[in-house]
Amino acid sequence: MVVPLISIILLAPLAAFTLFAVLGLAKRNFPRQDYLSTFAMLVALGCSLLLIQEVTSDPTPLTVEWLSLGSVNFSMGFYLDSVTVIMLIVVTLVSSLVHIFSIGYMHGDPRYPRFFAFLSLFSFSMLFLVVSDNLLGIYIGWELVGLCSYLLIGFWFEKDTAANACKKAFLTTRVGDVGMFIGMMMLFAKFGTLSLHDGTESGIFTLVEGLSGTGDMVWLSVAGILIFCGAVGKSAQVPLHTWLPDAMEGPTPVSALIHAATMVAAGVYLVARMFPILTPTSSLVIAYVGGITALVAATIAIVRFDIKRVLAYSTISQLGYMMLAIGAGSYVAGLFHLTTHAFFKALLFLGSGSVIHAFHAMHAHHDDAEHPEDTAHEHDDNSLVHEHGAEIPPDQDMRNMGGLRHKMPLTFITMLIATLSISGVPFVFSGFWSKDKILGGVLGRAMEWSSVHHYILFGMALLAAGITAFYMFRLIFMTFFGEPRNQEMHDMAHESPWVMVVPLIVLAALSFPVVNTIWFNKDNFKPPKQPHIHAPQHAYVSPDSKIGDANFGFSLFGVSTAQAAEEDAGPDTAHADDAHHIHHLAHNIAMVLSICVAGLGILLSWLFYHRRRFSAEGVATTFRPVYNLFWNKYYFDEFYDGVLVALTVWKSRLFAKFDLSFIDGIVNGVGKVTRDVLSAFIGFFDNRVVDGFVNRVAEVTWAAGGRIRKIQTGAIQTYLFVVLGGIVLIILIFRLF
């Protein structure tokens, strides 16, 4: 039952895309590509939901030999565990909703069918990545995801900004992919296989477990960090995060898909999937990169005015959170946050798409008078890749918004729910639980190990949580509250059509914790065990977060996961009990602290942007250098432009100069030598020696002929005389001899 289900999940979106591609060869379109793709996604979603019941069976239901090179075999197959199922559901669910939303949002676009075909391919790539049981398959899916993001970010490729943004996304992620590939090759060189786990116990996970306590693990740390590099690119971690805000050039549903379900989730999924091979060192690196990303992106988001860019930096920040969680060993917390984040971030993006759509319709009205034909696809034409102040497109500029809650009540309510969720408003919203789980997990780790690193990481996470609450409510206040700042635009705004609002409502419903809880229920969620090598000096039984699970008792079925975790703790129960108590305490502290910072963030945001008790501009003026730093996004783009790009250009110029002067010099020199010396010599030889010889021969022949022809006197008697002489001679000779 498992294999057919997974096959359907993969083949349905692939078939939708293939139909488009095949018909495309005949320059035809399937009349309802949108319905077809959406239907395919819904089928995949249904199959994914059915798969929940199958998790307990064999994790690798299908493995086939794919490629055999000499003695090396590469296999392809499915890997099915709790993580896979959760990812499948998240991807198919968000993708389905994005499909439905796009039917409304992309309506009238000249390349409407193509958009849905690409969405299908995108979903297929991600699903392929998720179910692969080996690193090669993951890598194939990984690159396909990169390709699709390239195609979709550059969907409106008429705009230079979009064309540049898709190239930037592709190339930036490529940097990380190189690292990932090297990491894969290191594992392959060491283990001779790329399978994660297979029936014959020769998968990477099993082999890593076998390494337990065998000395030097440096290479494994390096391999882990290199594989994480791939995730740094795909999941937009510092310092490769710059492509993600620029990716806002794509249509908004694509942003939702990229940010929630496919592209960036791939990185987190990869790190989570490769969790068993992470050593303490690589884990710490991952956690720090995640923590720094969370803080950097959050502070940048504070000062953005483009509604989509706020959300983009918010995504980066939240991804940093997930990485931090996984790096700190709170593996389940990271995945849990990925899930909850997928829903509320998709909701936020689709909501912002709804807002933009509302404003855009106004644009369309204006444009209709002048250019009736080219309105529909120019949603946000005039935004630039590097957002600098005045270059924000007016329909995305939050300074033009305000008071929209009366105009677009459904969009407002659903986005408010998502914002409450991402800000970590307690108890009712899923974001609170996942974030709290991360904070608790990190603090628990810190207390258990008395690790300064983890205390620092906890501080970073807490700070980022507060900032997140602040800037998200800033977005809400600026967009939906207050007085309309641009009356003209406000008057034209309207609620979006139902096909766009329904996905918002579904996603809003998913932002409440009960739904997520079903999946993270102890019965359903069985994370892989992490080998003991990960904590050489700390007997650290449960990095697979049985304990991390402990505080997460919000089960719909009333099964206390904490209890289940305790029962499952195995032979190390005594120690696990200690750790459990520490983690319990940590979670309580973390929960209180996270509620405090979230409340503080919201309060400050309210004071700044709603009550206008403080002036944001005043603060910005007071802390001008800091503000500039945030406003210029820590100068990452400038750094890349000024250093990497400039260095590359300089290097290219140098090479060009080298080519021009040195290589061309050699070529020209050789040419010159050939022409002036060698050719001259050979020419001389030909002219003088060969021609001379020929001429001499001719002259000699000529001269000899001139002499010899005198013999031919023409006088017949001379001839006769010679004949006679000859005869006499012959007779004499015959007589004599």
Place this chain on the structure above:
Amino acid sequence: MSLQHYLVISSILFSLGIFAVLTRKNAISILMGIELILNSCNLNFVAFSRFVTPAETIVGSEVFRFDGQIIAIFGIVLAAAEAAVFLAIILAIYREFGSIRPDEVDTLKG
């Protein structure tokens, strides 16, 4: 008279003919030299036939053979034909060059 006498006469005739052919400045004279050479040959044939060829005995009686004499008659006929052709050529040459001196007819001179 013995064979030697004939041969001496023949040699003198031949030498005179050669001399005439090589030295005469008139084509007619050269022709005459050639005739002398031919006739010296005829004389040789006849002389050798008379003195050298043994007689055959046919039906009990000795009979002389006349092979040389017959060849000499062929030679005379040949000489007559040759003289006719030669004279025709001389006429043609004269028409072409206005002269029958061989040293003046040297168009093939190298």
